[in-house]
Amino acid sequence: MTNRISTLISAFGVLATVILVVAGVREYRSGVSVLWLVAGAVIFLSALYTLVRDVRRLRTGPPA
Numbered sequence: 001m002t003n004r005i006s007t008l009i010s011a012f013g014v015l016a017t018v019i020l021v022v023a024g025v026r027e028y029r030s031g032v033s034v035l036w037l038v039a040g041a042v043i044f045l046s047a048l049y050t051l052v053r054d055v056r057r058l059r060t061g062p063p064a
Contacts, residue, residue, distance in 0.1 A: 003058045010051040017044040 017040065024040035 003054065007051070007054040007058050010047065010054045013047040014044070014051050017047045020044070 021037070021040040021044050024037040028034055028037045
């Protein structure tokens with residue numbers, strides 16, 4: 001049960017970071033520093049890594 005909740009939280013984290021990346025792209029197009037875009041991308045990759053790790057843990061099942 002805990003692994004499912006962790007995976008669900010990670011999925012929502014990926015969705016939130018997608019919004020952050022989109023906002024970073026919009027800000028970059030309006031002339032703001034590229035660092036917003038880079039920071040959003042780094043946070044997105046971190047959240048995506050966490051989601052992949054949680055899904056793998058969920059697929060392996062409970063430890064014996």
